[in-house]
Amino acid sequence: MQEFHAQTIIEPFRVRSVEPIQFTTFAERQQKLAAAGYNPFLLRAEDVLIDMLTDSGTGAMSSRQWAGMIASDESYAGAASFYKFEAAVQDITGFKHVIPTHQGRAAENILFHSIAKPGDIIPNNTHFDTTRAHVENVGAIPRDLVISEGRQPRLIHPFKGNMDIAQLEALVAEHHERIPAIMLTVTNNSGGGQPVSMANVRAVSEVARRYGIPFFIDACRFAENAWFIKTREDGYADKTPLEIAREMFRYADGCTMSAKKDGMANIGGFLAVNDDDLALRCRNLEILTEGFPTYGGMAGYDLEAIAQGLYEALDPHYLRYRIRSIAYLGDKLTAAGVPIIQPTGGHAVYIDAGELLPHIPPLQYPAWAFNNALYLLGGVRGVEIGTVMFGMQPDGQEKAAAMELVRLAFPRRAYTQSHVDYLAEVILAAYQQRQQIGGYQLVWQSPVLRHFTARLAPIAAPN
Numbered sequence: 001m002q003e004f005h006a007q008t009i010i011e012p013f014r015v016r017s018v019e020p021i022q023f024t025t026f027a028e029r030q031q032k033l034a035a036a037g038y039n040p041f042l043l044r045a046e047d048v049l050i051d052m053l054t055d056s057g058t059g060a061m062s063s064r065q066w067a068g069m070i071a072s073d074e075s076y077a078g079a080a081s082f083y084k085f086e087a088a089v090q091d092i093t094g095f096k097h098v099i100p101t102h103q104g105r106a107a108e109n110i111l112f113h114s115i116a117k118p119g120d121i122i123p124n125n126t127h128f129d130t131t132r133a134h135v136e137n138v139g140a141i142p143r144d145l146v147i148s149e150g151r152q153p154r155l156i157h158p159f160k161g162n163m164d165i166a167q168l169e170a171l172v173a174e175h176h177e178r179i180p181a182i183m184l185t186v187t188n189n190s191g192g193g194q195p196v197s198m199a200n201v202r203a204v205s206e207v208a209r210r211y212g213i214p215f216f217i218d219a220c221r222f223a224e225n226a227w228f229i230k231t232r233e234d235g236y237a238d239k240t241p242l243e244i245a246r247e248m249f250r251y252a253d254g255c256t257m258s259a260k261k262d263g264m265a266n267i268g269g270f271l272a273v274n275d276d277d278l279a280l281r282c283r284n285l286e287i288l289t290e291g292f293p294t295y296g297g298m299a300g301y302d303l304e305a306i307a308q309g310l311y312e313a314l315d316p317h318y319l320r321y322r323i324r325s326i327a328y329l330g331d332k333l334t335a336a337g338v339p340i341i342q343p344t345g346g347h348a349v350y351i352d353a354g355e356l357l358p359h360i361p362p363l364q365y366p367a368w369a370f371n372n373a374l375y376l377l378g379g380v381r382g383v384e385i386g387t388v389m390f391g392m393q394p395d396g397q398e399k400a401a402a403m404e405l406v407r408l409a410f411p412r413r414a415y416t417q418s419h420v421d422y423l424a425e426v427i428l429a430a431y432q433q434r435q436q437i438g439g440y441q442l443v444w445q446s447p448v449l450r451h452f453t454a455r456l457a458p459i460a461a462p463n
């Protein structure tokens, strides 16, 4: 016999505990969506069949994570669970000081309060919403310097999350005394989950070191980024994701992390830094806002779940299955003519509803309408990234967003290939009926972050 290599990429786990999902009829979904003010955020999760709202904190944990959680140490100070967590973070990132926080934005809050002041500038490939908000909260100015390829939705490029090094050089040369840190988000969440190459991480680090500016990685999806480096960048095919992650962190001076992403946990995060003095200032602030530095807003069992989860996120079988599941949905949609952001990134598929529904003007929210159609037709919940989310201007005027996208984010290890096949079928059904999808108008909105709580109404009843 000869060695055989199967082509099918299987889920690298078997199911040991199941959670029923709730089937509803079309008529029930019409009623539930109307009662929710046509806002999927206001649906009860139990009325959603396949929930692709976010990949944040929604993953399934492993038997080893649960085992650690049961055996956790809940001591207030110096718990064994903290030292296990600290050792895992130090082993993977190489950073000296590990500061636990209740989630990623708390790490951002502590970091920017400790390093930035009004008028400072923070360059990043693309700031994630909470990162931007924390930079602005201390009076500093966020600057997004992703390469121009990263702004073109149809363009295929292996590392669309890369920082534009020429622009970074120019900015730093002119303003280095106002730049307390350079950040790089891996993968680039707000840019479609697109990866950053190791060459780019190295180049950013080189600029930062030349000017003596600390370099921090927003590491939420560091493992997914490592997989893209392994499969797309010369010289990394034979390295493990763990080796690649370690190299990536070696070029930086610290990182912020949401453990709800590649920490494979339901809650948690951390800030890690090398600088002793900075660590001291961060820990002082942490005690004020998060808690004692050996738990930082988490239970001992959260620390256990993350200590184990960080390694599971780096398992090559898991990463192959995860990244392929997302590309698999992307391939099916592309083959059927549904426009999506290309290529698919590390955690989500983004449907271009603006192109798909040209008959709905931006101020009647085409992406919102398409997302609602997915719920009505198949009980699927994604999220609009379009004019409802971004259209409200500070002066109270409404403006069309740059793009009308529906994001379908993949919870980690929660769904199987047949769930993805079902998803594709629902999306194609909505695509085939796109002429029958009508726009929406706002009935009520809050002054800030209106998409979470707005109530809407269909302009022409969909038929």
Ligand SMILES: *Cc1c(COP(=O)(O)O)cnc(C)c1O
Pocket (backbone or CB within 6 Å): 056, 103, 104, 105, 106, 128, 130, 131, 185, 189, 218, 220, 257, 258, 259, 260, 261, 268, 269
């Ligand atoms: C989720 C996320 C954050 C914030 O983390 P939370 O745990 O949601 O507070 C920061 N940056 C990026 C890139 C993220 O994806």
